[in-house]
Amino acid sequence: MRYDLPYARPGQVIGLLGGSFDPAHEGHVHITKMALKRFDLDRVWWLVSPGNPLKSKGPAAMDKRLAHARAIMDHPRVVITDLESHTKTRYTAATLDAVKALYPGVTFVWLMGADNLAQFHLWQDWQGIMATTPVGVIARPGTRGAARNSVAAQTFDYAKLPARASRLLGRRGAPSWCFINVPMSDASSSEIRANGEWGGA
Numbered sequence: 001m002r003y004d005l006p007y008a009r010p011g012q013v014i015g016l017l018g019g020s021f022d023p024a025h026e027g028h029v030h031i032t033k034m035a036l037k038r039f040d041l042d043r044v045w046w047l048v049s050p051g052n053p054l055k056s057k058g059p060a061a062m063d064k065r066l067a068h069a070r071a072i073m074d075h076p077r078v079v080i081t082d083l084e085s086h087t088k089t090r091y092t093a094a095t096l097d098a099v100k101a102l103y104p105g106v107t108f109v110w111l112m113g114a115d116n117l118a119q120f121h122l123w124q125d126w127q128g129i130m131a132t133t134p135v136g137v138i139a140r141p142g143t144r145g146a147a148r149n150s151v152a153a154q155t156f157d158y159a160k161l162p163a164r165a166s167r168l169l170g171r172r173g174a175p176s177w178c179f180i181n182v183p184m185s186d187a188s189s190s191e192i193r194a195n196g197e198w199g200g201a
Helices: 026-038 062-072 083-087 092-102 114-118 126-132 144-148 151-155 163-171 189-194
Strands: 013-019 043-048 078-081 107-113 135-138 177-180
Touching: 013 026, 013 092, 013 163, 026 043, 026 062, 026 107, 026 135, 043 062, 043 083, 062 078, 083 092, 092 107, 092 126, 107 114, 107 163, 114 135, 114 144, 126 151, 163 177
Parallel strands: 013 043, 013 107, 043 078, 107 135, 135 177
Antiparallel strands: none
């Protein structure tokens, strides 16, 4: 099962939340709603990935993950998409290049939890991502300190937008990133799988 590419028009600011969503859970829903509000986004797209290059074991089948994500994230300004299956990209840097080529005139903001910022320097072409794409970082339980002291945070300290100005993130160009603290949900895909609440393929 494959879906048409999401619609976007020039001038819009769209947040991209990538991941395996294996499975999607209330934590994803929570940070998505916070991102829409705090970063003043027109839309958020969930990019359900074919697989995470940093994980050795593959996720559940794409159709299953898409269906579950759509069931749990029912919001008029959120789109669940397997866009990376269309672009044939596995790494964020390549995905962003492909998406920007598909949607000229649209501003994309990369969204991630603070836990991802803590190890962002391990991502392929992470400096290129930070230099060309606004990044919104949403704090998750137990990750604030490691994220704030991370290689990426220190390297791009000069481009950090104060949390009080978070609504400007997608409108001031790149490099630009913003770290926001939000009321937390500690839901975890790995814990859901470990508890046997989510089957395999």
